[in-house]
Amino acid sequence: MKRLAIASVIALSLGLGTGTAQAQANPDRKITLSGGSIGGAWSAIGNAIGETIRREAPNAAFSYEPGREAANIQLVSQGKVELGIAHAQLIKRAQAGEDPFKAPITNLRAIALIDPQAAVQILVREDSGIDSFEKVLAAKMPVRIALNQRGTLMAVTGEEIFKAYGITAKDIEGWGGRIHHVDYNAGLEMMKNGQVDIIINMLAFPSGQISSATREMKVRMIGISPTVSAKLGDVLGTTPITVPGGTYAFQPQDIATITGSVVLFASSAMKNEDAAAITEGMLKHFGYLKQAHATLARLEPVNLTQTAPLVLHPGAEAAYKKAGVLK
Structure with missing residues (x-):
C-alpha cells in the first residue's frame, strides 16, 4: 500500500492542498511506527505518539507494530515503515556496522528523545x-x-x-x-x-x-x-x-x-516538512504525552531535542527551533 507523506496527510485532513475529498479517496495510506512488544513501555509510548498524529490528522491511518530494536532500525532504514523506536546507542552501533548489524546503516535521524533514563x-x-x-x-x-x-x-x-x-x-x-x-x-x-x-x-x-x-x-x-x-x-x-x-x-x-537513551527516529529520506509535522504534533499535544506514560511525564519539551549520539532530522530540528525549545 502507498504511504502518504505525513505533512500531506495533515494538509488533507484540514481541507488544505488538494482537499478532503482526495483524502477520503485514499483511505489505504498509512503511517506505521515499529516499537517494542505489546504490553511494554515502548508499546504504550508508541501508541501515545500515534494519538498525537491522529489528533492533528484524523484521516491518517496510524498503526503501531510490535517489533525488536535491530529490526526496527532495518525497517526504517529500508523505508518499510516511517517511524521506529530504539536506543540511540544501538543506532550508533548500526552506523558503525557493529554486532548485531552486518553492515553500516547511516541513513537514520532522530525525531525526539522519549526516555532519557x-x-x-x-x-x-x-x-x-x-x-x-x-x-x-x-x-x-x-x-x-x-x-x-x-x-x-x-x-x-x-x-x-x-x-x-x-x-x-x-x-x-x-x-x-x-x-x-x-x-x-x-x-x-x-x-x-x-x-x-x-x-x-x-x-x-x-x-x-x-x-x-x-x-x-x-x-x-x-x-x-x-x-x-x-x-x-x-x-x-x-x-x-x-x-x-x-x-x-x-x-x-x-x-x-x-x-x-531511547529515541523516536525516521529515515534521512523523510521529507523535512513531514518530520517537522510529527515534531510539531508532539509539541502541541505535549500535555497529553506527559499524561500517557510515566516515562514521558519526566520530560519537558527541551528534553525531546537531546537525542545524542543520534543527530536530529533537519525537519525536526527546524520545528524545535520554531517552537523556541532549541536555539
Missing part, C-alpha cells in the same frame, strides 16, 4: 547467593541468566557487562549455567519460578514491571563498578547513573549503574 537494572534472586559479578567469576557459579531478546541494546548490554567482568558465554555454559534471551516479562516470570538467577534489562526507574514482579519474590539489585562502567561507555556509548536508595522496597542503598 533507560537505566541498566540488574536483579538477582536473594537465595542465589550472588552479590556481585566478581563473586560469580571467582566461584565460577553456574548462573542462569535472562537477557532481553536478541537484536536489542538490552541484550547486547547484558552480554557486554559480563564480558567487561571477564566472563564469556562459553564460561557460563562451562560452569553449568545458561543464558536465556527472552522478553522482560517472560524473564521475570522465569525468575519467579526459580528458573533464572539473574535478570538484566534497561528501563526507567522506578519500573512498574519490577515493582509488581518483586511483590512475589525476594531479590536484590547489584551495581556496576566504575571501571566496568567506563569500559561500557567506550563500547556502547552509555553513561553512569545512580538508582537512588529506596527506589524499590528491596533496594535500600544507592546502586551505581549505566544508562542509555
